Amino acid sequence: xxxxxxxxxxxxxxxxxxxxxxxxxxxxxxxxxxxxxxxxxxxxxxxxxxxxxxxxxxxxxxxxxxxxxxxxxxxxxxxxxxxxxxxxxxxxxxxxxxxxxxxxxxxxxxxxxxxxxxxxxxxxxxxxxxxxxxxxxxxxxxxxxxxxxxxxxxxxxxxxxxxxxxxxxxxxxxxxxxxxxxxxxxxxxxxxxxxxxxxxxxxxxxxxxxxxxxxxxxxxxxxxxxxxxxxxxxxxxxxxxxxxxxxxxxxxxxxxxxxxxxxxxxxxxxxxxxxxxxxxxxxxxxxxxxxxxxxxxxxxxxxxxxxxxxxxxxxxxxxxx
Ligand SMILES: [Ca+2]
Ligand SMILES: [Ca+2]
Numbered sequence: 001x002x003x004x005x006x007x008x009x010x011x012x013x014x015x016x017x018x019x020x021x022x023x024x025x026x027x028x029x030x031x032x033x034x035x036x037x038x039x040x041x042x043x044x045x046x047x048x049x050x051x052x053x054x055x056x057x058x059x060x061x062x063x064x065x066x067x068x069x070x071x072x073x074x075x076x077x078x079x080x081x082x083x084x085x086x087x088x089x090x091x092x093x094x095x096x097x098x099x100x101x102x103x104x105x106x107x108x109x110x111x112x113x114x115x116x117x118x119x120x121x122x123x124x125x126x127x128x129x130x131x132x133x134x135x136x137x138x139x140x141x142x143x144x145x146x147x148x149x150x151x152x153x154x155x156x157x158x159x160x161x162x163x164x165x166x167x168x169x170x171x172x173x174x175x176x177x178x179x180x181x182x183x184x185x186x187x188x189x190x191x192x193x194x195x196x197x198x199x200x201x202x203x204x205x206x207x208x209x210x211x212x213x214x215x216x217x218x219x220x221x222x223x224x225x226x227x228x229x230x231x232x233x234x235x236x237x238x239x240x241x242x243x244x245x246x247x248x249x250x251x252x253x254x255x256x257x258x259x260x261x262x263x264x265x266x267x268x269x270x271x272x273x274x275x276x277x278x279x280x281x282x283x284x285x286x287x288x289x290x291x292x293x294x295x296x297x298x299x300x301x302x303x304x305x306x307x308x309x310x311x312x313x314x315x316x317x318x319x320x321x
Pocket of ligand 1: 253254257258281285286287288304
């Protein structure tokens with residue numbers, strides 16, 4: 001028979017109760033008996049000293065049974081839900097994994113596309129660099145060609161100027177000067193070089209030749225005439241000795257050494273037309289004046305030479321009629 005044991009409510013078998021509590025047990029039995037008598041056979045249990053009573057244990061059992069059933073149903077329901085949830089989770093996981101795989105594949109595909117595009121862009125860049133280098137080389141070639149063209153243009157311009165000058169001279173001398181003479185500033189000039197490159201004479205014979213032609217040796221009386229004469233004797237070189245390439249002109253210092261007088265009795269005072277170091281009266285016998293084109297300074301054309309021993313070309317001058 002089960003009964004309450006103490007205030008903590010634990011239930012123990014009556015036979016296992018301790019010996020020290022025998023007197024209390026007897027009292028409880030008596031109390032139980034009295035309760036049975038008073039309730040007409042309905043059993044109650046007494047829990048501890050001064051405790052309280054519960055309904056019949058059958059009701060408790062029934063209640064507990066119902067409670068177990070409810071709990072069982074709840075457990076089953078929870079289990080089903082958990083299973084459904086687990087299945088849902090697994091399906092969701094599968095779906096997410098599949099989605100991730102798809103995205104990963106997409107990314108792989110995109111990455112390949114990007115690499116391909118990068119390689120194509122690199123190829124295009126290399127092509128552009130190559131094209132640019134070729135273009136640069138072409139520009140350099142064009143620049144060089146342009147320089148050449150500019151040089152040619154300049155040369156053609158110079159030639160044109162010379163031709164125009166010659167035309168002017170020819171037009172000017174036409175009908176005014178004898179054949180083989182050059183007209184300049186109302187005057188006709190004869191350069192012996194134009195008649196013969198090889199015939200050269202000393203100063204007196206040259207003057208005699210000019211007189212025989214109805215003229216005399218040239219008198220260079222102004223800067224314009226100096227320029228004309230200097231330009232006219234350009235490129236008239238016939239000897240490797242510089243002093244043999246000159247042309248006799250009508251100026252001497254044979255009357256007074258160092259005093260240069262033109263054949264028209266005009267004394268030369270201009271010193272800037274002498275070549276550096278001239279006149280030097282070399283051998284104390286250079287009393288006749290000649291002119292020679294000097295590329296480094298066309299103004300400086302004059303030098304003195306031996307009147308009888310030096311053989312040169314000569315220049316005659318006759319005023320235009
Ligand atoms: Ca002299
Ligand atoms: Ca000299």
